[in-house]
Amino acid sequence: AAWWPIFINITLLNQTHCAKFEQSPSLFEEENEIVTIKCSHNDSSLLVMLWYQQKSGSTTMSLIGFGYATGNPTIEEGFKERFELKRNGTEKGDLIISKLVSSDSAVYYCASQCENYEPAYFGGGTKLTELKVKLLNHSSEEECTEKRVTLVCLAEDFYPDHIDLAWYIDDKEESTGVAKDDSAKLNTDSNTYSISSRLSIPFKKWNQGNTYKCKVTFHYPKEKSNDGKWTTESSTRWESLTAPKRKSLHFFTFHRW
Template sequence: MLSSGVLVWLLLLWESSAQRVLQSPASAMAPPGDNAIFHCSMAPGFSMSSYTMAWYRQAHHGAPVEFLIKEYEKPTEKFHIVLTTEKNTFSLHLSDLKHQDSSIYYCHSYCASREQAYFGAGTKLTVLGKFNKFNQKNPDILVLDFRILRAFYCNKRVTLVCLAEDFYPDHIDLAWYIDDKEESTGVAKDDSAKLNTDSNTYSISSRLSIPFKKWNQGNTYKCKVTFHYPKEKSNDGKWTTESSTRWESLTAPKRKSLHFFTFHRW
């Protein structure tokens, strides 16, 4: 395992090089006992023959980063790799999935002569619990319960909080919109979803901080929640996923008070 200092180095490299190492899929779900394959390639203009390729994983945000396997190493009971330099591809194969295999998997390339290392954006794997609840006709998907909690006023700024809770599995995206235009400035999301061990479901929140003057313009603020869940198993043995999207919106007042605003649920 890598130290926390090396973890920071890894994440910084990923930020600056996500375009060079490409990974697919971005996320995957499977029941225990199944197998999984993650693909990695180099962006156009780069060749794997010039790099040493490897795979790492991180159980969750802030956890140590674990080295798994690198090119030309012998396969283990859990991992084996397929490197095809002429096609510029490097795949990781996982067998007999366990719940502890749920992690984010990173493809890594390293050039010793230039002392350069690059990481892909990662593939998030969830090994599903109680998978017998899911079936092709009627998957037992826990309904999202989310809402914009309230508006907080501090230091001449207003902070909106959007909460999504009681969902499983942990594959969810939150985004903010102001009058139908996506907003990224002033947005902060929880590093990872929080597990409720009693219900085996998750919750996560996202916050939008804006200047008070902007808030008082009567704009409509929307939180978009997109939930991804397993649908069915295809002929090739892979589980396909579907997505459902819901919105929560709040209309700001054209006044100085924070006590008057309107909720809308779609």
């Protein structure tokens, strides 16, 4: 009879090893928005669901909270103000973060276990990224030459590298004078990408008071459909600046009588 509890424990471990977790690989949101990170698995014996946060460059994870299929979840100190956990039965749960701030950018892991003293099994994690887009004005040296000015649109810290950049002048898409990086550059420290696009404009056109806009569209897998394929979602950011409208100079010739 002494081997019976050991046999049960081994059986449970084998069952949970086969559990299949589903988490969206990545999500993009802006500051002050609300994001919902979903998690599901296919093992009804995993009664406890836990959520962890891992910051970029860190090898440790912080426990956000945990909960059973029924009852109120437990949220750890430091996360109580803006983090919420929800369970949709035994096999599904959500992590909801409100009023996003830049420091929320991290990988969020869903994990489950049979009881709180047993091993936990993890999903692949969801990388939450703040959309970072900058529109850089031309240099003062270009202003002095009065030939052309160059605007730079820079998108940073995104993952995966599925992204589109487009330029608009007064709400009309512009393709003349546009140059873009051949591919996004990988930052191996943060495992995120960056890319830039440049718009070169004749100086005379620049001085007409037009509004220049950079449109950045991020594409990322959100959740799996019933056929096992990921559905794709897009998030768009706009950055703009308005060029100065300079008055024409009129020269007069005075004749001395």
